[in-house]
Amino acid sequence: xxxxxxxxxxxxxxxxxxxxxxxxxxxGEHRVDWRVRVKQEGIxxxxxxxxxxxxxxxxxxxxxxxxHGMTKQVATTGSMRPxxxxxxxxxLNVPMQRRPELTRLEVQFTPTLVGxxxxxxxxxxxxxxxxxxxxxxxxxxxxxxxxxxxxMGLKLEDLRKVREGRMAELKxxxxxxxxxxxxxxxxxxxxxxxEMRFIIQKGLARIxxxxxxxxxxGWWAGNQSSPYLSSYVLFALLTARECDVAIDxxxxxxxxxxxxxxxxxxxxxxxWAPHSAHAFAAYVLSMAxxxxxxxxxxxxxxPPRLVDRLFEGRxxxxxxxxxxxxxxxxxxxDRDRAVVLLDNTLQxxxxxxxxxxxxxxxxxxxxxYWYNSDIETNAWFLRLVTRLRxxxxxxxxxxxxxxxxxxxxxxxxxxxxxxxxxxxMSDFVRASGEGAPDYTLRLELDGGAVVKEVRFDKxxxxxxxxxxxxEGVALDGGQHTLKISKRGKGALYxxxxxxxxxxxxxxxASGHELKVERSYFRLEQIPFEVEVxxxxxxxxxxxxxxxxxxxxxxxxxxxxxxxIQVELKVKSDNTYTYLAFEDMKPAGFEAVEVRSGGKGxxxxxxxxxxxxxxxxxxxxxxxxxxHLMRYRLRAEIPGVFxxxxxxxxxxxxxxxxxxxxxxxxxxxx
Numbered sequence: 001x002x003x004x005x006x007x008x009x010x011x012x013x014x015x016x017x018x019x020x021x022x023x024x025x026x027x028g029e030h031r032v033d034w035r036v037r038v039k040q041e042g043i044x045x046x047x048x049x050x051x052x053x054x055x056x057x058x059x060x061x062x063x064x065x066x067x068h069g070m071t072k073q074v075a076t077t078g079s080m081r082p083x084x085x086x087x088x089x090x091x092l093n094v095p096m097q098r099r100p101e102l103t104r105l106e107v108q109f110t111p112t113l114v115g116x117x118x119x120x121x122x123x124x125x126x127x128x129x130x131x132x133x134x135x136x137x138x139x140x141x142x143x144x145x146x147x148x149x150x151x152m153g154l155k156l157e158d159l160r161k162v163r164e165g166r167m168a169e170l171k172x173x174x175x176x177x178x179x180x181x182x183x184x185x186x187x188x189x190x191x192x193x194x195e196m197r198f199i200i201q202k203g204l205a206r207i208x209x210x211x212x213x214x215x216x217x218g219w220w221a222g223n224q225s226s227p228y229l230s231s232y233v234l235f236a237l238l239t240a241r242e243c244d245v246a247i248d249x250x251x252x253x254x255x256x257x258x259x260x261x262x263x264x265x266x267x268x269x270x271x272w273a274p275h276s277a278h279a280f281a282a283y284v285l286s287m288a289x290x291x292x293x294x295x296x297x298x299x300x301x302x303p304p305r306l307v308d309r310l311f312e313g314r315x316x317x318x319x320x321x322x323x324x325x326x327x328x329x330x331x332x333x334d335r336d337r338a339v340v341l342l343d344n345t346l347q348x349x350x351x352x353x354x355x356x357x358x359x360x361x362x363x364x365x366x367x368x369y370w371y372n373s374d375i376e377t378n379a380w381f382l383r384l385v386t387r388l389r390x391x392x393x394x395x396x397x398x399x400x401x402x403x404x405x406x407x408x409x410x411x412x413x414x415x416x417x418x419x420x421x422x423x424x425m426s427d428f429v430r431a432s433g434e435g436a437p438d439y440t441l442r443l444e445l446d447g448g449a450v451v452k453e454v455r456f457d458k459x460x461x462x463x464x465x466x467x468x469x470x471e472g473v474a475l476d477g478g479q480h481t482l483k484i485s486k487r488g489k490g491a492l493y494x495x496x497x498x499x500x501x502x503x504x505x506x507x508x509a510s511g512h513e514l515k516v517e518r519s520y521f522r523l524e525q526i527p528f529e530v531e532v533x534x535x536x537x538x539x540x541x542x543x544x545x546x547x548x549x550x551x552x553x554x555x556x557x558x559x560x561x562x563x564i565q566v567e568l569k570v571k572s573d574n575t576y577t578y579l580a581f582e583d584m585k586p587a588g589f590e591a592v593e594v595r596s597g598g599k600g601x602x603x604x605x606x607x608x609x610x611x612x613x614x615x616x617x618x619x620x621x622x623x624x625x626x627h628l629m630r631y632r633l634r635a636e637i638p639g640v641f642x643x644x645x646x647x648x649x650x651x652x653x654x655x656x657x658x659x660x661x662x663x664x665x666x667x668x669x
Contacts, residue, residue: 002049004049008040064612070507072507077493078495083391091480098502142203215257215258283331318363326388330384341384360374360381379423386427386432395432434491444483444485527544527545554664591634606618
């Protein structure tokens with residue numbers, strides 16, 4: 001028997017010659033171990049030949065030979081409020097052991113988050129159906145965006161250059177996904193003011209025709225009037241009126257009369273209890289300075305005013321209802337009680353300091369109801385925070401959370417919650433002063449000269465060069481200091497992405513917004529017996545087998561043939577779509593499963609693909625929180641093996657990536 005090696009990649013070491021004499025009995029087997037040293041990376045083609053006096057056989061296989069290393073990314077994020085003038089220092093550590101030509105530092109910065117409004121609009125404007133909700137979800141974003149940009153002194157026609165770059169990016173993504181929804185961006189009217197005004201007028205005409213004879217609105221024309229849909233339509237119409245859109249006053253007043261009468265009728269019910277639907281009605285009525293009030297009734301001890309009842313029973317309201325009630329009270333001039341609602345709701349706030357995001361927890365039960373949507377809840381809460389504490393740190397963090405939880409990076413889950421997000425961001429832009437930046441941004445690298453200087457004002461808010469890149473040998477190994485300075489008025493949001501191919505002896509974990517931790521467990525077989533009922537009703541002892549998980553730590557040894565469970569624990573700060581996991585196998589191990597395909601995980605579905613050097617998982621949607629992914633390996637070849645880190649990345653967002661820590665495992669014969 002002899003082994004043929006590719007001399008340019010591998011060389012033999014140890015005492016076993018490339019050609020050996022072995023005796024194999026009939027029906028038996030014999031193992032020969034050759035030790036080799038890797039000289040360089042590539043695809044190694046190995047040939048094993050067995051010759052006898054009568055017959056011969058041979059086998060040829062190819063194996064990937066990988067360099068010890070991986071592409072690693074270290075990201076940071078930060079922001080400055082409009083009234084802050086300061087310098088932020090970011091410490092960067094570039095390893096000496098790396099591939100210099102693959103080193104890259106990118107800094108992205110922007111003075112406003114209003115661009116998200118433009119990104120989301122085409123989805124609303126192109127939605128193919130025209131029920132009451134979607135008619136308003138097409139009408140209202142157009143109104144809000146037009147009004148917001150006008151308040152910033154911008155014209156849609158001035159943003160065509162921005163559109164061209166955005167459309168090119170979206171078309172690139174569309175080719176990868178082949179999803180119909182992306183086609184709406186190809187001929188979007190978003191940047192045509194005349195077309196936007198036509199959409200607004202068309203929406204007004206349609207919603208007027210859909211109003212029922214009683215003054216309310218149902219899902220479709222002629223459907224029974226619904227308190228929720230009527231509230232939604234009135235919210236859109238009253239908001240449009242505030243944005244100087246000419247609206248038939250009779251249309252609004254008939255709707256308000258129906259909503260008031262319906263709400264009062266509901267309040268007479270002895271089983272009435274505070275609910276988000278009532279809070280939504282109270283908020284809409286308060287926009288018109290109206291209230292739902294019952295006539296005095298000596299037998300009914302409950303408050304006659306809707307807002308008083310809701311405030312008295314506020315502990316029964318979920319965060320969605322609390323936010324709406326707070327806005328309603330403020331509309332009616334009752335700011336003290338509105339602040340109480342704000343403080344009550346803040347106890348449900350979650351924060352992540354590393355990424356500077358914040359969001360409200362929503363109840364897990366009933367997640368499918370409109371009044372329990374996490375997106376809508378945080379959008380309404382953003383409006384309340386913007387109204388009462390516009391200069392605080394919570395509002396911009398809520399905005400960042402909402403932006404991070406867009407689908408495909410451009411819109412939210414439905415036309416309705418996309419509309420509410422646009423409305424909330426419109427409020428935020430006006431209150432925060434982001435629409436009129438007037439400052440100079442400077443970047444200094446390693447205490448030397450200024451490497452980037454940009455002047456931001458309202459005329460170049462979307463068109464200024466907002467990126468700095470240094471790459472290759474220009475970024476040496478070692479410690480680097482990046483200073484980001486802002487002088488003047490206006491908000492600043494920045495991200496830094498340091499990416500390099502590290503060849504460090506031990507690769508550590510890294511991640512920003514996404515984190516992945518890998519663990520190995522040896523599955524120890526534990527035989528046991530149970531008594532079961534036999535065919536004739538007799539008691540029979542049955543032998544069974546269970547597995548006990550024994551942790552395998554860095555440097556531990558397992559025996560050849562043992563089963564190993566691989567566990568990937570993923571922590572996601574937001575909900576993400578289209579993620580890929582690449583778990584690098586230790587060279588002496590093979591996957592137990594032999595066929596790629598769909599695999600149910602804990603609470604979600606993934607597609608698993610088996611490769612020579614890794615096991616890959618593809619997940620179309622990963623919800624915010626912690627998740628576990630598991631599969632099994634079998635230890636086979638004796639030796640000491642490096643398990644390179646698990647890599648996690650978003651397939652269409654290159655900036656989003658993470659990796660686990662490297663681990664060494666020994667396999668004993």
